[in-house]
Amino acid sequence: MSAGPLLDVRGLDVRIPVRDGTVHALRGVDLRVEPGEVVGLVGESGGGKSMLASAVIGMLPANAVTQGEVLFRGADVLTMTREELLHHRGHGAAMCFQHARAALEPMRQVRKQLADRLRAHRHLGGQGVHDESRRLLTEVGITDLDRVLAAFPHELSGGMAQRVMIALALACAPGLLLADEPTTGLDVTLTADVLGLLRRLATEEGRGVLLISHDIAAAALVCDRIVVLRAGEVVEMGPTRQVIDTPRDDYTRELLAAVPDIDRPLPPVDHRSTAAAPVVTLQDVHVHYRARFGRTGHHALRGVSLEVHAGTTVGIVGESGSGKTTLARMLLGLVAPSAGRASVAGTDLSRLDRASRRRLSRSVQMVFQDPLGALDPRRTVLDAITEPLIPLGLSNAERQERATAVLRRTGLDDRFLSRYPHQLSGGQAQRVGIARALVADPDLLVFDEPTSALDVTVQAQILDLIRDLAADTARAQVFVSHDLATVRSFCDRVVVVYLGEIVEEGTVAEVFESPRHAYTKSLLAAAPRLGGRLVDNPTAREETTS
Template sequence: MSDYQTAAQKPLLSVKDLQVEFLQGEQAFNAVNRISFDIRPGETLGLVGESGSGKSVSALSILKLLPDNARYQGEILFNGENLTHADSNKIRQIRGHQISMIFQEPMTALNPLHTIGKQIAEVLALHLGLNNGEARTRALELLKLVGIPQPTSKINAYPHELSGGQRQRVMIAMALACEPKLLIADEPTTALDVTVQRQILKLLAELQEKLGMAILFISHDLNLIRHVSDRICVMKDGCMVEQEATETLFTRPQHPYTIDLLNAEPGGAPESLPNPDKTLIECKNLKVWFPIKQGFFRKTVDHVKAVTNLSMSLQQGETLGIVGESGSGKTTLGMALMRLQSSEGEIYFMEKGLHGLSQKACQPFRREKQVVFQDPYGSLSPRMTIADIIAEGLDIHGVSSREEREQEVIRAMADVGLDSDFRHRYPHEFSGGQRQRIAIARALILKPKLIILDEPTSALDRTVQSQVIELLRNLQMKYNLSYIFISHDLAVVKAMSHRIMVMKEGQVVEQGDTGDIFHNPQQPYTRELLAAAFETQLADNSSNAYSRNA
């Protein structure tokens, strides 16, 4: 947190009675309802609330990044100038120069067709007028500043060639290129593992102190934001329900909604195994290496060793949690077990070897193995209705008539707690939590034995996370499902998993029962992961203590 003097400094940014509404035909949807807050130089203001509370809309309003159907009322004063009435030329001069923004998902915010060096240089050329050589030199300095390894080679890399943590660091480098007075960080660590998350937060604090900039830090995670903010504003349904100094808000929250957020940490544990000796899937000496090719003839000079000589097994009705840093091979392992990624080694499903089968021969087994992906919006086709999305597996495998198809969709929606009347709507009409329920229903409709859950809750609010975890546990009991649960959030993994496997650089570092891993980790890397996770969860102790004493 920054060390600032509130009384001695005038606000750098002052938002007064901001109201934002979106016009939809003749109707107007009110997204932000007359909110007010100030940010002073060097201060970090936290903005928290659930998905749809108006956090990001409020932030995007500052730089006028909302679509054309948005209408503003109120004042947004930056350095005394009202941005609400500024024309497009003035706003373009401020964006990326005096006010910069780090977006939540760097893969979609970065241009996939340009190298990261070119994208950073573009900011420098536009706002500072640097030539190509000067911009490249400055871009290298920025990559070193944000801790990108081997910056001289990475500067020529494309976004897809970097890990999630590295892409987020590139976004920070771009945002800080012109040394802005105000940095807007919109969920900058949501999709990152705990160790990278800690590094990013430490980096932002160091750069804030060095540059003396103010930060508007947006997050749905109160336990995280406690460690970075001087003051916190809590939003719900477009309104500001509470605004207070950080420690005051955590020790003496006033609004019931704030108290609910503080107590929303995932808890509980899965039920005991019904068939502890019945193996559903296992692999032996699994290996996934990606070749690195260079030169005109594309000669293989090295390999990215995503998974190396890995062996594991999963019992019927069991949940195996897989944790590790970004790039450790978690998702690659899951895709290899699904036979969606080519691999070497042996894979057995229901005692049948899959490793020697062609993709066509694997088709009958795909009914029994399903995947729920991290981004519920990106994994759902925007052109298909919810009914068609959920029934897609039935259509591919041809397992039901039209009448049965309709009934199966209704049943699957009921299983995940969705109103069947919604089945003719489209994904954009649903919240993040509802979209993830749709993705689970799609996986569930074929009645599989195994579901691979790849970061299924990372983009969700804590309150919604708890609901999804409870849903998954209930479905596991009802249908005797087995889960491979991939996540960087150790609190969620603990609530879901019977056993945990820790991965690093494509190899298993440690595995065992959940209680043993959390209370008696054997390996230094596991202890480092747990330390990083608990460092950002210390606030949970305070919130639970408040809840017990309230």
């Protein structure tokens, strides 16, 4: 239409009145997106990223008090009438939501969801809908069109659902695509795929893309420019290279420092003794979920063998669905092995009765992925931490003493003992989770993606804490993650799981420097690197499935 920017936010100020005062959500934000450009909006939760996205599609809370302008192709979104807004959403700017599988209507097939949109917004008929649906799915890189069109959202993988979400957003041919954390919950290879797609939509089709992310490394892969938002204020803005290489703001530096660097030289290996009996012994272990109530059975682990010795940390990496979570749950006795020999600290996992379960819980503890979800909302921190001590039959005073000691060790003071989960931040909740896992002094600690639900700077703090704990030679640790850089930075050995099998195992140096299996290679290639380039390697995944 005109040569001006696609989106031009000028001095946007948003205040939301709440019960006790006003939340100043955005403070004088300036932001431009040109056609054909990918702009990264980076910052941590509560920084105002989502509020800005809502402003761009005209979905601010009704009671929001705004100043400034949100110009889209020269028209101010903030002053649009209802009809103009309806046209603007979809045709002008379209939004791809976080957690694609949850954001798709669960009861309608992909075919119907696409058709609904094409009929309503583009007034297409039968054949038109059919052709356009296929074109859109092809555009987002889906090849088996018939299967995806006939699928319900729950039948799609996370990456596939995200592609469908993007196809739906593209259905009305919008000039601007807003992608709100499009890669949350996706593993490295899928993340690379989705980011590559966004880049292509901008470069080849001249759309503007606003990529909202808490992960500055991911944003750096595809964005032309990066805008760093903190507490509603733009603290830094500039071309990607400049922001990454010469950050001017302290907060940007903090975000960058928190990114685990996969290319950093490895620390010298201290050869720890592995002479003692292993804490974990798995021999040809299978886990088979039986089919029931119309659900098909699922062979989650196929012949896994593994040993973990005291004093070592073993990283288990793999994509979602690879079986790594099943492996972790089995070590805790939450899932029983269907075949093979599995034991933890001398307790046989295949025949757990009441006594052996109690013994097992004393030797293994787990730190969970969702720190707040792992705490009972109706119980205090003290209750949560002392719970593993109940079977030990200690007095109240002894329990409280141990809880305080272990809480201090995780970096919180005893004021937290009387708090409830909703009074904790994500990082604090995870410290409580770690304290709880440590309190009964287990032989094995299992971490299940302990930082994936946390903001990047908090992630770095929690990882520091876990690294400290790893120095304790009396304990073995298993660290389940899809974040390769994190695993590399403090695990001794790495196990790569793919489709329920261990495809590669070795020391960190062996696996990261000379990977043997094609799947490991593709994982490493897809890992986000600061200043790296997006590697578009669609064939890697096909090779590994054969």
